Amino acid sequence: MQVYIRTDASIQIGSGHVMRCLTLANQLKQKNVLVKFICRELTGNMIEYIRQQDFEVFTLKEIDVLSHWDWTTEHWQEDARGTINFLQNENQLINLLIVDHYSLDMKWEEMIRPFVGKIMVIDDLADRNHDCDFLLDQNYYINMERRYKGLVSEKCMQFLGPNFALLRDEFLAIDPTIILRDGEIHNIFIFFGGADSSGETLKALYAIERLLHDEVKVNVVVGVSNPYTSKIKEFCDSYKNIQLHCQIDYMAKLMLEADIAIGAGGSASWERIYVKLPSIVEIVADNQKELTEALETTNAIYSLGKNSDVKEHDIFQQLKLLIDNPEKVKRMAEQCNYVMDSHALSEQKLATQILKALF
Known part of the structure; x- marks a missing residue:
């Protein structure tokens, strides 16, 4: 089984997206899943750090802009094409693409859809539509169960709340x-x-x-x-x-x-x-x-x-x-x-839930 993760880190973005994706990547790796990353070369990126954790990283070209969020939102097609180039080079089925990126939405996901088996989105803004099979929002909100109503398909499996938090094994x-x-x-x-x-x-x-x-x-x-x-x-x-x-x-x-x-x-x-x-x-x-x-x-x-x-x-x-x-x-x-229910969190480790849903 093969999984790709599309996420970024930079001085502006911070490291949180990459770190939580690494946690999920390590959970999947423990279950013999091959995980690869796609990241853009930005000032303050964590590409070498990801590689030091023994994951392969494919890099999108560096951009010199003040706001990477705004650039990606405007140039989502270029980002999608760059991502697709890496996906097409694989000789085996890509079972799952995980995307953790505030600037990408349904348009980007629809463009990627033909090249992967399933799509998972990690989000916590609930401010845009998604074309995804799974959605994770690990945060605590008053209206948690209704938060993504109308933003994802009724068929989308949602993992909501801190009982699905991506915590490292430590x-x-x-x-x-x-x-x-x-x-x-x-x-x-x-x-x-x-x-x-x-x-x-x-x-x-x-x-x-x-x-x-x-x-x-x-x-x-x-x-x-x-x-x-x-x-x-x-x-x-x-x-x-x-x-x-x-x-x-x-x-x-x-x-x-x-x-x-x-x-x-x-x-x-x-x-x-x-x-x-x-x-x-x-x-x-x-x-x-x-x-x-x-x-x-x-x-x-x-x-x-x-x-x-x-x-x-x-x-x-x-x-x-x-x-x-x-x-x-x-x-x-x-x-x-x-x-947070610590017992529930350890029992429903997210990687296990994802693999159950895929097969």
Whole structure:
């Protein structure tokens, strides 16, 4: 069985799409499925990183534009033709094409349709029509079951909600039911995604500087495409209790050790929720707004709002409030149980569900 994945990463796009696709790719690989990627060469891409994970990557030509999203939306036919060129070179049936890309919709999918057995879309915007057989939206929304009504065919199999979240095996190996959090904050975890083009990691570090003392440990995670890595490293190196980690494969371990997280909305939300890690969240992209606001209604997270409106003092003030109120932090951890069913998630691993549906 052969599967292709069409997705991108860049400074503008971030790394979330690629990372969640890699999680699904690894799940499929464990079931002896051959998975290949198609990615466009963009500044801040993760093509070499995907190859380092032992997946073949075919590359679409680089484009020099301010907004890759807008370019792809306008030039979707060129993108489709480039994708088809790779699909046609295969000597065997391509059973499934997975597309995780906000700029591609039904028109692109209809053009691809004759060259693949089935199409799966990973989305969380619900703002455009799709021609697909499967759709994944792993996010938590109030209107989850009605979210794609009229946007996909009635025959489309929909995997909706955090019980289908694409979590890496390092997380699924953990039994969240045995995680106990007392609400005391002695370990702070900071992660704003692989790119963090707006410098939120530095903002958070400057914000918590006044709260640092010998009993507080801080772990900071950045991706390979973070443009502020050198400045972040310089800051971290000046404190013995701050540790910087770059493009790691032990995120779950750091989250387990942490008592509070400061980070962005998006895919990392499910990693934090799974290990019951209370979070102070900034919305760093428009597609994170609806999800973050919905999660805040559960009281599992605290949202500071749009990152452009967040000042260092806002982060400091909220963190200080939580440090002084361990019972509130403990309740945030407990609320994570109502957002995600960890047992159901491990039982209905997405790759298994997809393969059942294909055959």
